Amino acid sequence: xxxxxxTQNRMNLMKPAEMPTQLxxxxxxxxxxxxxxxxxxxxxxxxxxxxxxxxxxQTTVATVKNRFETFMRRWPTVSDLAAASxxxxxxxxxxxxxxxxxxxxxxxxIAISNELGGRFPNSTEALKDLPGIGDYTSAAITAxxxxxxxxxxxxxxxxxxxxxxxxQEPLPRSKKNIKKFAAAMTPARRAGDYAQAVMDLGxxxxxxxxxxxxxxxxxxACEARxxxxxxxxxxxxxxxxxxxxxxxxxxxxxxxDEGAEVWMRRRPEKGLLxxxxxxxxxxxxxxTPEGPSxxxxxxxxxxxxxxxxxxxxxxxxFQRTDGVTAGLDGKWVAVRRLGDIALPTLMKKxxxxxxxxRQSR
DNA sequence: AAATCGGGGGA
DNA sequence: TCCCCAGATTT
Numbered sequence: 001x002x003x004x005x006x007t008q009n010r011m012n013l014m015k016p017a018e019m020p021t022q023l024x025x026x027x028x029x030x031x032x033x034x035x036x037x038x039x040x041x042x043x044x045x046x047x048x049x050x051x052x053x054x055x056x057x058q059t060t061v062a063t064v065k066n067r068f069e070t071f072m073r074r075w076p077t078v079s080d081l082a083a084a085s086x087x088x089x090x091x092x093x094x095x096x097x098x099x100x101x102x103x104x105x106x107x108x109x110i111a112i113s114n115e116l117g118g119r120f121p122n123s124t125e126a127l128k129d130l131p132g133i134g135d136y137t138s139a140a141i142t143a144x145x146x147x148x149x150x151x152x153x154x155x156x157x158x159x160x161x162x163x164x165x166x167x168q169e170p171l172p173r174s175k176k177n178i179k180k181f182a183a184a185m186t187p188a189r190r191a192g193d194y195a196q197a198v199m200d201l202g203x204x205x206x207x208x209x210x211x212x213x214x215x216x217x218x219x220x221a222c223e224a225r226x227x228x229x230x231x232x233x234x235x236x237x238x239x240x241x242x243x244x245x246x247x248x249x250x251x252x253x254x255x256x257d258e259g260a261e262v263w264m265r266r267r268p269e270k271g272l273l274x275x276x277x278x279x280x281x282x283x284x285x286x287x288t289p290e291g292p293s294x295x296x297x298x299x300x301x302x303x304x305x306x307x308x309x310x311x312x313x314x315x316x317x318f319q320r321t322d323g324v325t326a327g328l329d330g331k332w333v334a335v336r337r338l339g340d341i342a343l344p345t346l347m348k349k350x351x352x353x354x355x356x357x358r359q360s361r
Numbered sequence: 362a363a364a365t366c367g368g369g370g371g372a
Numbered sequence: 373t374c375c376c377c378a379g380a381t382t383t
Contacts, residue, residue: 097367154378
């Protein structure tokens with residue numbers, strides 16, 4: 001039986017065939033200026049497109065803007081990046097999170113520079129074989145850098161499509177279905193503009209809460225809009241709650257000729273904060289930690305709270321300034337150089353707390 | 362299919 | 373607090 005709302009409004013409904021044109025017209029009027037985005041009529045640089053897309057994985061435009069420009073100034077071409085050391089790349093990436101992205105970025109630059117003659121492949125299949133490039137990023141590079149037809153599906157597109165069709169099936173199960181709907185609409189002409197237009201639509205109009213349907217070029221095609229339940233989509237599977245892990249972390253300091261030094265170690269290449277520097281700590285467990293054994297430890301006021309994707313971490317900080325490393329492996333790092341190493345945000349919180357505590361004495 | 366993997370900002 | 377962000381990879 002026909003949807004009565006559809007029957008009632010069908011004179012006003014947009015034809016599917018004209019939806020891409022509507023969106024591209026909207027995009028031409030509302031195109032945002034972003035550091036990695038080519039100006040109208042300008043040819044895209046695959047290196048810029050790739051670097052920005054890796055940085056933008058699960059990371060907001062606002063966060064990426066400055067970091068992108070710093071990377072581009074330091075490594076203007078893919079071969080420059082390939083020639084860098086992994087440690088320099090991790091140091092430059094510090095604070096951006098998901099550090100496997102930085103390791104894969106470096107690996108990918110080396111593969112392109114050494115095996116592919118310094119040129120990016122222009123097919124989604126070949127792109128997807130490179131480290132750190134999956135379904136979304138391969139499509140994005142194909143469309144934006146090479147202006148070839150490819151269907152991009154990111155969080156924005158999932159939301160737009162789920163609302164257009166009032167998809168009841170929850171994510172991530174509905175991914176295939178969403179991709180199918182998105183692919184059916186993707187035009188061959190202006191592939192890059194279209195890809196960016198759908199994502200811009202999701203980012204600025206079809207927002208998670210309080211979407212601005214009055215300004216949406218696809219409003220007349222949207223099923224959720226016609227029913228009025230836009231904010232219910234996309235339906236998502238229920239989330240698990242985060243456990244809390246706890247530990248003690250140790251600031252061990254000594255006075256060297258050039259100033260204070262602190263004892264640090266590098267985390268294993270794989271896993272959480274892989275390859276990044278840390279202050280030694282007890283194991284991060286769900287049980288309450290015991291303080292350090294032995295004399296000379298001084299507890300700090302205040303706890304470090306840090307929330308990861310799948311657990312929350314609470315750290316008690318203990319310090320000593322006699323340079324006794326108590327059998328912990330590591331190396332001395334100049335305290336004034338902490339800004340020049342691969343220091344993740346969690347560890348920066350620790351150093352900030354210690355140095356601020358010192359200031360206040 | 363589910364788990365892992367950061368950090369920041371908006372409401 | 374909770375949610376989301378131009379996701380990819382491993383288990």
